[in-house]
Amino acid sequence: xxxxxxxxxxxxxxxxxxxxxxxxxxxxxxxxxxxxxxxxxxxxxxxxxxxxxxxxxxxxxxxxxxxxxxxxxxxxxxxxxxxxxxxxxxxxxxxxxxxxxxxxxxxxxxxxxxxxxxxxxxxxxxxxxxxxxxxxxxxxxxxxxxxxxxxxxxxxxxxxxxxxxxxxxxxxxxxxxxxxxxxxxxxxxxxxxxxxxxxxxxxxxxxxxxxxxxxxxxxxxxxxxxxxxxxxxxxxxxxxxxxxxxxxxxxxxxxxxxxxxxxxxxxxxxxxxxxxxxxxxxxxxxxxxxxxxxxxxxxxxxxxxxxxxxxxxxxxxxxxxxxxxxxxxxxxxxxxxxxxxxxxxxxxxxxxxxxxxxxxxxxxxxxxxxxxxxxxxxxxxxxxxxxxxxxxxxxxxxxxxxxxxxxxxxxxxxxxxxxxxxxxxxxxxxxxxxxxxxxxxxxxxxxxxxxxxxxxxxxxxxxxxxxxxxxxxxxxxxxxxxxxxxxxxxxxxxxxxxxxxxxxxxxxxxxxxxxx
Ligand code: CA
Numbered sequence: 049x050x051x052x053x054x055x056x057x058x059x060x061x062x063x064x065x066x067x068x069x070x071x072x073x074x075x076x077x078x079x080x081x082x083x084x085x086x087x088x089x090x091x092x093x094x095x096x097x098x099x100x101x102x103x104x105x106x107x108x109x110x111x112x113x114x115x116x117x118x119x120x121x122x123x124x125x126x127x128x129x130x131x132x133x134x135x136x137x138x139x140x141x142x143x144x145x146x147x148x149x150x151x152x153x154x155x156x157x158x159x160x161x162x163x164x165x166x167x168x169x170x171x172x173x174x175x176x177x178x179x180x181x182x183x184x185x186x187x188x189x190x191x192x193x194x195x196x197x198x199x200x201x202x203x204x205x206x207x208x209x210x211x212x213x214x215x216x217x218x219x220x221x222x223x224x225x226x227x228x229x230x231x232x233x234x235x236x237x238x239x240x241x242x243x244x245x246x247x248x249x250x251x252x253x254x255x256x257x258x259x260x261x262x263x264x265x266x267x268x269x270x271x272x273x274x275x276x277x278x279x280x281x282x283x284x285x286x287x288x289x290x291x292x293x294x295x296x297x298x299x300x301x302x303x304x305x306x307x308x309x310x311x312x313x314x315x316x317x318x319x320x321x322x323x324x325x326x327x328x329x330x331x332x333x334x335x336x337x338x339x340x341x342x343x344x345x346x347x348x349x350x351x352x353x354x355x356x357x358x359x360x361x362x363x364x365x366x367x368x369x370x371x372x373x374x375x376x377x378x379x380x381x382x383x384x385x386x387x388x389x390x391x392x393x394x395x396x397x398x399x400x401x402x403x404x405x406x407x408x409x410x411x412x413x414x415x416x417x418x419x420x421x422x423x424x425x426x427x428x429x430x431x432x433x434x435x436x437x438x439x440x441x442x443x444x445x446x447x448x449x450x451x452x453x454x455x456x457x458x459x460x461x462x463x464x465x466x467x468x469x470x471x472x473x474x475x476x477x478x479x480x481x482x483x484x485x486x487x488x489x490x491x492x493x494x495x496x497x498x499x500x501x502x503x504x505x506x507x508x509x510x511x512x513x514x515x516x517x518x519x520x521x522x523x524x525x526x527x528x529x530x531x532x533x534x535x536x537x538x539x540x541x542x543x544x545x546x547x548x549x550x551x552x553x554x555x556x557x558x559x560x561x562x563x564x
Contacts, residue, residue: 051213051364052140052141052427052428052429053213053364053365054213054215054361054365054366055215055216055368055427055428056214056218056352056356057215057217057368057424058218058220058349058367058368058369059219059370060220060370060372061101061149061151061219061220061221062101062223062373062375062385063374063375064371064374064377064391064392066391067223067377068396068398069081069082070082070085070086070090071090075335075339076237076342077343078342079346080347080350080353081346081349083350084349084353084398085408086408088399088400088401088409089399089405090398090409090411091396091411093394093412093413093415093480094395094396094417095393095394095395095417095478096374096392096393096416096459097113097114097417097418097459099374099386099393099461100121100386100463101372102121102124102152103120103462104373105150105152105372106119106152107119107417107418108372108417108420108421109133109152110130110131110133111418111419111420111421111432111435111437111438112418112436113418113458113460115545115546115547115548116435119152121462122463125153125154127158128157128158128160129161132162132421134163136162137428138163138164140425140430141212141428142215142428143164143208143209143212143214143215144162144214144215144216145166145214145215145216145217146160146165146167146168146217147165147166147168147204147216147217147219148169148173148193148200148218148219148221149168149169149173149220150166150168150169150219151171154181165183165204166182166183167200168181169221174193175221175222175341176192176193177190178196178221192230192344193221194220194221194230197219197221198218198351201216201352202351202352204216205359218352220345222341222342222345223338223339223345225273226272226273226337227274227340228341229340229341229343230341230344233340233341236339236340236343237336237340241331241335241336241339243328244377244378244379245516246379246381247327247379247381249380251380253518254518254519255487255505255506256487256502257471257487258380260470261386261470261472263376263383263469264381264382265327265330265331265334265382265383266326266327268383269383274333274337275311275313275337276309276310276333277309277310277312278308278309278310304320304323304325304326307320307326331378334378334383335377338377353367362402363402363403364403369398369399371395371396372395373395374390374391374392374393375392379391379516386461386471387461387474388483388485389517390483390517393457397415399445401427404442405445406447409447411444411445413444413449414453414454414455414456414457415441415444416454416457416458417438418436418437418438419440421438422441423441425440426442427442437545439454455480455537456478456537456541457477457478457479458541458542458545459477459478460474460475461474462491464491472502473487473488473491474487475538475542475549476507476538477534479537481510481511482509482510482511482530483507483509483517484507484534484537484538485507486506487504487507488550489504489505506531507520507522508522509521510527510530
């Protein structure tokens with residue numbers, strides 16, 4: 049019998065698959081991430097069950113959907129008495145550690161549990177000289193977050209008990225905004241990045257949610273997120289009056305003749321001929337900063353892979369690279385995530401395990417973040433507890449997919465019209481070809497707001513004919529059989545996992561998993 053494999057789980061924050069070389073979009077270079085895919089498998093259809101940080105992390109740790117683990121929004125931290133995969137692995141003989149971003153809450157009821165060692169960034173964390181909470185003690189660490197997290201992972205690996213298998217969660221803060229690159233990468237990517245063809249999307253032919261979201265690079269991305277300042281007296285794009293009087297505040301919307309933006313580091317001054325030029329300038333600033341932070345992640349992954357090589361661990365270690373969700377990189381004019389549209393819904397996922405994963409393989413079958421925990425337990429030879437709702441992906445990775453493999457990925461976003469993004473609440477289902485979305489538009493009522501009057505809407509996209517998701521065909525007569533089939537499948541999926549939005553209101557469900 050094989051020894052239990054080591055598991056090195058590397059997760060970034062907001063890293064879209066488009067910004068990984070092996071996914072084939074050609075916007076950046078990631079040789080070390082590509083190495084995982086070349087020596088293992090790339091998944092093309094791995095999906096998040098709720099496209100924001102905190103809920104995705106809870107789903108990964110517990111193997112359950114958010115209505116079950118109670119972590120439905122950014123403001124519902126995990127109850128750390130819940131069982132999680134680290135607790136099971138630890139009980140099953142593993143040494144466990146989590147280093148980097150946690151974002152599941154702080155304090156005794158929310159800090160990491162199930163880990164022999166933990167050193168995490170509070171909240172979103174900082175790129176430079178971050179505070180970290182290590183085994184309950186707060187400390188400031190000098191340096192760049194991606195490097196610090198990597199150094200701490202290497203230190204922990206070097207000090208671990210070599211007689212036991214390890215489970216290490218290496219969670220990067222990058223490439224989350226404000227996208228601050230390491231100084232050595234500030235000049236990477238001098239050439240302009242290709243502008244997505246939907247950058248100037250008019251949001252026609254879709255539900256109201258797309259038009260109403262305040263996630264536009266053009267109108268909503270703050271200059272401060274781009275390392276830019278205005279001369280004294282200038283107003284900030286994206287600072288909106290919320291929550292009652294929701295409106296888009298764009299200073300001088302038609303006239304940018306007086307606008308001067310200054311690079312806060314170099315002092316370089318930028319001026320603009322018109323709004324379109326400004327919008328494209330912001331896009332380039334955004335993409336280049338984002339890709340430069342990813343360059344550090346790639347270097348970090350290379351250091352970890354080298355460590356495995358140099359210490360004879362590569363054959364016995366499962367290496368996974370993923371992100372807590374995807375991200376919009378200018379598609380539909382947006383940044384951020386939250387939506388079930390493909391760019392934010394899809395998680396990148398790469399796995400290398402020489403013992404069972406064929407090198408250079410690509411998988412188009414359905415996988416979800418709730419499947420990760422069962423997968424780890426399966427590889428460890430441990431029982432997958434019945435409360436976990438995902439299924440082990442091991443058969444996919446070993447090329448032994450059962451005939452009845454899951455066909456659907458479920459998504460639900462709860463934070464209806466949050467003050468910063470105004471994204472509408474929705475749930476839906478995707479299969480290999482179609483995506484059904486129901487905008488139920490309630491469930492996150494801040495005091496003083498008067499939400500809930502928005503019309504509920506359905507969307508159906510034919511992702512094969514319309515991969516950019518520009519045409520809602522829900523009412524198209526040619527698709528009524530698909531509407532029926534997908535609606536029935538959605539109802540069946542919700543019954544299977546026990547989600548019932550019509551009977552859950554405001555803020556979230558209570559954890560329904562028995563604590564151990
Ligand atoms: Ca995230």
